[in-house]
Amino acid sequence: MSVETPVVAVDGPSGVGKGTLALSLSAHLRWHLLDSGALYRLVALSAMRQRTALDDETTLAGIARTLPVAFSVQPGQGVRIDLAGDDVTRAIREERVGDAASRVAALPAVRANLLERQRDFRTAPGLVADGRDMGTVVFPRAPLKLFLTASAEVRARRRAAQLSVPENSATFEKIYSDIISRDQRDASRTTAPLKPADDAVILDTSELGIDQVLRQAITLIVDRGLQ
Ligand code: C5P
Numbered sequence: 001m002s003v004e005t006p007v008v009a010v011d012g013p014s015g016v017g018k019g020t021l022a023l024s025l026s027a028h029l030r031w032h033l034l035d036s037g038a039l040y041r042l043v044a045l046s047a048m049r050q051r052t053a054l055d056d057e058t059t060l061a062g063i064a065r066t067l068p069v070a071f072s073v074q075p076g077q078g079v080r081i082d083l084a085g086d087d088v089t090r091a092i093r094e095e096r097v098g099d100a101a102s103r104v105a106a107l108p109a110v111r112a113n114l115l116e117r118q119r120d121f122r123t124a125p126g127l128v129a130d131g132r133d134m135g136t137v138v139f140p141r142a143p144l145k146l147f148l149t150a151s152a153e154v155r156a157r158r159r160a161a162q163l164s165v166p167e168n169s170a171t172f173e174k175i176y177s178d179i180i181s182r183d184q185r186d187a188s189r190t191t192a193p194l195k196p197a198d199d200a201v202i203l204d205t206s207e208l209g210i211d212q213v214l215r216q217a218i219t220l221i222v223d224r225g226l227q
Contacts, residue, residue, distance in 0.1 A: 004141070006031075006126040006226045008217070009134035012148035013183050013194060014098070015155035017205050017213060021148065022130035023078060024214050029128065029227055034121040035071075035079065036131035036138070037101065039114050041092040042069055042083055044100035054103045061109035067117075095178065102182050105132075106189040126226070132186055135197035144224055146217060147196035150206040152179050 008031075010022045019035065026033035043064045044054070052059045068084040081089045091097065104110050118138050121127055129138065135145030150158075156176040157167060165171045186194040196202055201220060205213050221227055 005122050005124050006144075007122055007134075007139045007142040008126070008128045008221065008226070009139050009142040009145040009197070009200075010128060010130045010148065011132055011134050011136075011145070011194070011196065011200070013132075013155070013186065014179055015159045016148040016150050017158070017210060018130045018148050020210050021146075021213055021217060022128045024210065025217055025221075026128040028214070028218065029126060029221070031126035031128050032121055032123055033073075033079065034118060034127060034129040034131075034134075036114075036118055036129065036134065038071075038079075038081055038092060039064075039067070039069070039117065040101040040105045040110075041097050042067055042081070042088070043104050043110060043114075045088060045092050045097050046083065047104065048097070048100060054100055055107075057107045057109050060104050060107060061113050064104075064110045064113040099178065099182065102185050106185065106191070108191040111137075111191050132194045133192040135200050136195065137192045140197070143226055144220055145197045145200040146220070147200040147202050148213070149202060149204050152176065152183065154206045155179055 008025060010018045012018050022033060022035070043060060046063045046067065047054060047060055052063070070082045072080045074080050080087060081092065115138065121129065131138070135142055135147070153176065156172065156179050159175050160167060160172050165175065203213060203216060
């Protein structure tokens with residue numbers, strides 16, 4: 001029997017620190033990294049650029065199937081993402097693209113067409129996969145599934161700090177309400193809704209810094225004999 005390449009699934013809602021944890025873990029373990037949210041953002045950005053309606057499931061599914069994307073690790077700086085040769089690393093992080101991503105992510109045909117593409121990231125020596133359904137749908141047999149949580153308020157404060165937005169501003173209120181509505185959309189969709197896998201370890205990061213979360217994750221990885 002062949003031994004499956006190990007996967008650590010890192011799931012949770014927007015702004016919970018999954019991306020930071022997944023990047024740090026993959027660097028620490030020297031494993032590959034899948035930022036699945038980037039794939040949904042890329043579908044959304046392509047659709048916006050070619051003026052495809054965000055509910056045109058057939059066209060959007062075609063975009064998902066043929067997405068001309070290249071990920072390249074830039075040591076110490078994260079991952080550079082090119083779409084048809086154009087560097088879109090920053091463009092896909094815009095709030096409007098994130099919002100559009102959560103709309104296209106609700107379409108079953110888009111999710112289906114991104115499934116194999118995501119599974120192809122599972123190559124030796126291992127994969128850290130960041131998303132919403134890594135442990136439930138994409139890698140249901142992952143030997144370690146982490147589900148990160150934090151209150152919407154804590155997540156809004158973190159996002160505001162990243163964007164240098166003061167907390168008593170209208171922009172902060174908008175960030176907060178966007179987080180709530182994106183959570184609702186992600187948790188209530190019928191295909192692959194945001195929820196922890198039955199065998200996931202839940203980590204509440206509200207009161208924890210990234211180093212503490214990283215240490216807990218590494219302890220779990222070592223305890224399970226994955227490294
Ligand atoms: O994680 P990120 O904010 O980049 O994801 C953007 C959107 O893509 C999310 O709001 C979610 O709707 C969707 N997504 C998803 N499944 C994933 C990753 C992201 O539905 N595995």
